[in-house]
Amino acid sequence: MERTWLTSYPPDVPATISVDASDSLPALLARICASHAHRPAFSNQGATISYGELDRLSLAFAAYLQKVAALQKGERVAIMLPNLLQYPVALFGVLRAGGVVVNTNPLYTATELERQLLDSGASVLVVLDNFAHVAEQVLSRTRVRHVIVTAVGDMLHFPKAQIVNMVVKHIKHMVPEWHIDGADRFMDALEEGEQQAFEVVPLQADDTAFLQYTGGTTGVPKGAILSHGNMVANLEQTAAWVKSVLLEGEETAVIPLPLYHVFALTATLAFLRLAAHNVLITNPRDTEALVKELRHTRFSVMIGVNTLFNVLLDAPHIEQANHGSVKVVVAGGMAVQRAVAQRWHKVFGVPLIEGYGLTETSPIVTANPLTIAAYTGTIGLPLPSTDVAIMDDAGNVLGIGAPGELCVRGPQVMKGYWQRPEETAKVMTSDGWLRTGDIGVMDGAGYFRIVDRKKDVIVVSGFKVFPNEVEDAAMLHPGIHEAAAIPAPDEHSDEVVKLVVVRRDPTLTADALLVHLHKHLTGYKLPRYIVFRDGELPKSNIGKVLRRIVKEEEEKKSQVAA
Known part of the structure; x- marks a missing residue:
């Protein structure tokens, strides 16, 4: 097919990327941690861990999973955490142990949690104690055999950790009573894991890294099977796209979206690929606290969605968050409204860089060049090694300006839906196209625009x-x-x-x-x-x-x- 968009590519962005068949997310982490051991990796609530500490702690958690939880390669581990320092440690611990991450919304009801645990067949659960009472209600009806519980302040510095945990539990009463037989504490698991011998698990591109569940806004959530190859490919595609603006080892990124959502997950992994300092926001709905964090953090990149930007622009003193250091603000997850984009540019002096993706595509498909002078109203151009076509219901490719279903083909496209071959067949064609359900158009320069969801x-x-x-x-x-x-x-x-x-x-x-x-x-x-x-x-x-x-x-x- 004709890749019209290549004529609009920034001069330093390649048309294709190359991914080694033996590459994996743990291999990527090991390289970054070895090269940037002393650089801050993640911060949250005033505490920071370096890349060297992330390496050590995730290896300890991996060893604990192998030796204590008896986790086998390919077993699923549900992580039910908000944005805390515990999340990246648990995430990479699971992947290094050869497990498959099942990101789980901490706000799930008992019914929603039970459905996801049963569907994924998760054998291990990592959960914040605020939500352990929900897990307690359903565990006996699932395959979960091992539970690790953590508290909000566990990875903060002494004495802040103890103070935060006391306030959350005894003053704010945010931790309902729970009892789960045999549950281990997260910090105890790390301590025990450091005494164990970690065994490297060979991982290939085709091995599954995530069962990432779709949002379920149009039905029961389905688990998209995302391999290490899918994820690494999308990180390499993103790195090729941003390399002229975002520099390895020099950026600070603010992450106010939940890491259990695929947009924030892959964005954060992409920033980690650049050895960025990632500032995790635990509760972005606390607008006052978020604005305070933005005012005190000299950040260069931030992600968000239209509604978050809209709320921030109405917040008092938001203009004081502009340090003149901001290079890129990435918008995804939903359509950006022009009025919000214009107001944001006026306050921060940089346009919102809108992109497009889906859970099923790991997730990034298209993005605007980081060098645009103003908001374009489009979702940009396909990333390297990505084909995008506008098709009718019969699978015919439509011409420039004609609306139709946006279809995607590339190394970031999922392997299929977990245990749902019929659902996979509905969206995946025999020649590798994913039908997204979104109505889009392409202009003469190869820029795409989403018109709306087909069902809406x-x-x-x-x-x-x-x-x-x-x-x-x-x-x-x-x-x-x-x-x-x-x-x-x-x-x-x-x-x-x-x-x-x-x-x-x-x-x-x-x-x-x-x-x-x-x-x-x-x-x-x-x-x-x-x-x-x-x-x-x-x-x-x-x-x-x-x-x-x-x-x-x-x-x-x-x-x-x-």
Whole structure:
């Protein structure tokens, strides 16, 4: 196929990358730790571990898993932790021991946790004690045979560790009572592991590194099988893309998104590939604390999603977080709204670099060049060694400017869904294409733009309306804080647009908003109904507005009213 995008590539970015068949994430970690042993690797809550300490601690945890938990190569280990120093230690400990990481949302209900543990067949669970009571409810019905429990402050310095743990448990009462027979404490596991002899596990590119579960916003979550080869390829693709701007051993990255989500996971691994200093934010919903961290950290790179950037821009003193050191701010996980991008550029002096990816692609597929002068409104160009095509339902490749399903082929594409061959067959073609379910277009320069999710398209009198476009237009109004466009039934057309809005300006009326929308949208795209809500719209674990939930809530209200 013709790779139109290569004509728009930055001059120093290669068209392809090469990955050694024997390379793995532990091999990558070992190289970085050996070269940058004294450089800070991760910081959290005022404590820091160096790359040398990350090497030592993850080896200790790996040895503990091998000798005490009797973990065998290929067994699954569920990690149920927020962004704490314990996370990278546990992550690399599992991988070095030959295990498969199953990232698990700490906010899962007992039902959600049980479903994931059963589906993955996890035999070991690493969990924060705040959530151990949830695990206790389901463990007897799973294959988990070994549990390691940690507390928020465990890896902080003395006496802060003890103070934080006391405050969290006894003053804030954030640790409900729990009892799990035979559970080990994380710090005890590290101490015991240091007394054990670690055995190197040979790993190949085809070996599974992660069962990374999809968000489940359109159904029951599925485990994408991501191999070491998938992950290393995506890290090498990303390294080739950023090498002219982000320099090895010189960057400080702020990570306010949860590491159990694939976007933050791979971004952090990419920063680790550059020997960056990664500052982990445990609770990004505490906006005041996050702004304080940004004001006191001279960071050069940051990741986030549109909703997070929007909240930060409304926070007091956010302008004081601009140290003049910021090189790159990467946006992913959901569509960036132009109004948010413009405000961010004004405050920080750098554009939001929007990219695109999926759990199934490890996850990065496309990105804008880091050298762009302003927000482009596109998801950028395919990364090296990545093919992207816009196809119709029959699999025919469509021309420039024609909307269709965005399809991806490359070394970062998953092996398939765990124990779901039928679901794999629905999205993977025989010649290696992944059908993403996203509607996109490509322009003449090879830049791609996501129009919307295929399942979210609203059909008004036969015309397709893409919710992203309606929401983007609404967000250009300064009185709007959040917006979600959803379908609503209509007697004259099967569907019409309903816009659910959280106002920044409480005096804003529906009529005034409609006048604004008339300037940006043609008639059939205009909302027939505008609903104002207080509070916030429902969101996923990384802050993506869940239109499906908004739609269900509106339908329930309509049924009650009837």
